[in-house]
Amino acid sequence: MLTPYFADMHIHVGRDIYGKPVKITGSKNLTLTNILKESSRNKGIDMVGVIDSHAPAVQQEIKNLISEGKAYELTDGGIQFEEVTLLLGSEIEVYDDNCLGPIHVLCFLPTLEKISLFSEWLTTKMKNITLSSQRYYGTAKELQYKVKELEGIFIPAHIFTPFKSLYGKGVRESLEEVLDPDLIDGVELGLSSDTEMADQIKELHAYTFLTNSDAHSLAKIAREYQEIKMDKPSFKEFLWALHQLEGRKVTKNFGMNPQLGKYHTTVCNKCFSKLPSDTIECPVCGSKKIIKGVFDRIQELKQGSNFKRERPPYLYQVPLEYLPALGKRTFEKLLDQFATEMNIIHHVSFEELVKIVPEKLAHYIIQMREGKLEIEAGGGGKYGSVKSK
Template identity: 40%
Template sequence: MLNQYFTDLHIHVGMSESGKWIKIPTSRHLTVCGILEEAVEQKGMNIVGIVDALSPLVLADIEALIEKELLAPVSSGGYMYRESTLLILGAEIETREANGGLAHTLVFIPDIQTMSSFSTYMSRYIRNINLSSQNAHMPLKQLIQIAGSFDSLIIPAHVFTPHKSLYGVCCERFSHILSDKEMYKIAAIELGLSADSNMADRVGELAEYTFIANSDAHSLDKIAREYNIFSMSELSFGAIAKALSRTEQNQVIANYGLDPRLGKYHRTFCQKCGFTAGDGLIYTCPQCGSSVLTKGVLERINEIADYIEPHHPVHRSQYFYQIPLEFIPGVGKKVMVKLLREFDTEMNILHYATYEALAGVAGSKIAGLIMEARSGNAIISAGGGGIYGRMIGT
């Protein structure tokens, strides 16, 4: 029997339980315990992946939770929290290609013993193994060769963004920097906040891969701003691997992501005057003439695409545009508290609560905006250059 699970596999640990920084800048509330509590109590997630478990400080915190029996090992990999939410151990690692381009890749490993061995091995290359997303001083092909020997799942992160991504700054095709064997070891592709499957499926070599949408959360409230529904036979690392490879009927059946226009790198942006591009690729700012531009994800895909329109393979998950509560005008902390008190989790508010029920708690205007966000009919001002887009309403 297959069950459906809300899944966010890209959550950062900001600080250890002992008060030492893991990732700067992030929220100091992003401890392993804080993430698990937020995922269960506020977000309603079934699977969470932390991507800083390469750090011995994070591993020590996880070991402590296991000793206290707050985390229970799952035989097929991963750790169960409160008998309801699966924790997956991952690492975000930075690599460098011959052209100087930097990229981030997620590496997920089934248990703490194997992750500890992987951490020890990678400390030969990473100067400060305690900190997040450190440069491994190697190309991706070498990381794939190393990580592949640790029973891992390898997922290139936010692959189109203009900073630290494969298509953004390293290559126009994976096949330019990886062999067929190395490409085969990639378990899935993370789209990033500024792209969706319509955009990514314009690149032909991605057709064989499963797409996932993750939050890349740097604070607790950002958890599940993008997520997926995995259809699996059980909650385990092994079942996740099967879902990504679409075996034994396990699969990713839905991606819930920001409308790409809300992403902070969707359109080309002038760093001098703040102009955000409309249609068409630009190399100088039409407003001030500056050439200091941050190329948008849409423009980058237009440069490298094989197809004008997306070519979706038959296995492609449906992509649903989601606008998190934090992006909805009028939903501040007080309104959020009221909504969560009434509906328990953000998943319930975004997916299941009726207009009448929402209006009874937050008023008709906010209820209407939530319904617009749910339907995909909201008007959005596009983001770029590190500035998120904005929901305006209809």
């Protein structure tokens, strides 16, 4: 029987077991073990993709958990730790002769053996295998071929972000300028776009859309995620869901309203004034450093709004930490009472909430669940915000 599971497939590792940086901008307590504990015990996420698993020290930490009896490999791929399944992934920066700018992609491998072989290959194509999101020296298609040779999954990451993404700066108009479309298993939308925006681009109709957190800290895990109908969380089931095989599929995308993303609108990178998309020089401060917003970039690329694929609902949510008046102690009280963030966000009734938190905050949580929060748009690297009433 197929069951809905929550999954966040883009989480970074800040530090390895030796205390050395993996994602330099990641939190120091964002270790592989802490990610698994936070996801299982507090977040209530059923499957996570840790996309720095190519780093040898991260693989060693997984092996240590297995040798200690705290985790084990699944027959269908992935690592089980308590109530969460780990998929072994790698975020890689591609910048070959066909790219206008660097592109980030996610590669998932089914087993420790496969990710180890992938890492060995990457050492011939990358200067520092111990770090996250490193520049890969080779063609994008060559990378795709290697991932498929190792029975992996290939997903372009945060495809509209102005920097280091497929449509942000990577291609002029089409993904076929750089990638083999037949070797793409799905695409990740990123924080500044949603299903309706992305589906204006015809060549994306063939792919399942993913919404992931790109977490650089424990708190940011599951700020975006999806509900996936599977037999159980595993590598094989995830792959089948991406291609909608035998009833497996993404059934809901949960993401922040695109206006909350850092790059939704076109802004001046110096004074953050919101500007028309064709602005060359900021009329407010005179800066010529203009960051084109995701909304405006999609307007350049769109080919109409005749959607050719039935999509799951895209439900606007924000992390609990975004809610006005939700402090650390109140958050801890909610977790003590209701166990996980997924329970609080999806299941706990208003009547139950007001027994623990002020009525105003309970209303915020219900409004968030229903996608009714008022927000202030972000842009130019500055997040949007929830308006307090």
